[in-house]
Amino acid sequence: xxxxxxxxxxxxxxxxxxxxxxxxxxxxxxxxxxxxxxxxxxxxxxxxxxxxxxxxxxxxxxxxxxxxxxxxxxxxxx
Numbered sequence: 001x002x003x004x005x006x007x008x009x010x011x012x013x014x015x016x017x018x019x020x021x022x023x024x025x026x027x028x029x030x031x032x033x034x035x036x037x038x039x040x041x042x043x044x045x046x047x048x049x050x051x052x053x054x055x056x057x058x059x060x061x062x063x064x065x066x067x068x069x070x071x072x073x074x075x076x077x078x
Contacts, residue, residue: 007062007070008051010044016072017041023069034060036070 004019018040021028035057036042046052050061062070 002073004071004073007042007044007053007072008047008064010042010047010051010053010072010074012044012047014074015041015043016074018070019073020071021069022071027069031070036060042072 005016007016010016018036018038020038021031021036035055040055043054044051045054045059049064051064052059052061
């Protein structure tokens with residue numbers, strides 16, 4: 001079973017699949033241009049503020065408000 005959580009909730013080393021990118025259409029478009037699209041796998045390299053993630057295309061750094069707009073699927077424990 002999977003749950004959808006804000007990207008900022010991933011812990012360092014944890015991975016997730018992007019489920020949704022929400023927010024202002026211009027901001028969503030900008031994130032998509034950077035390679036952050038629904039269905040890709042991301043790995044949290046550094047949690048906190050700012051957070052740094054790895055995608056297939058490289059690394060991205062997010063301010064807290066941007067990370068809140070990205071929802072990822074993770075495997076639920078238990």
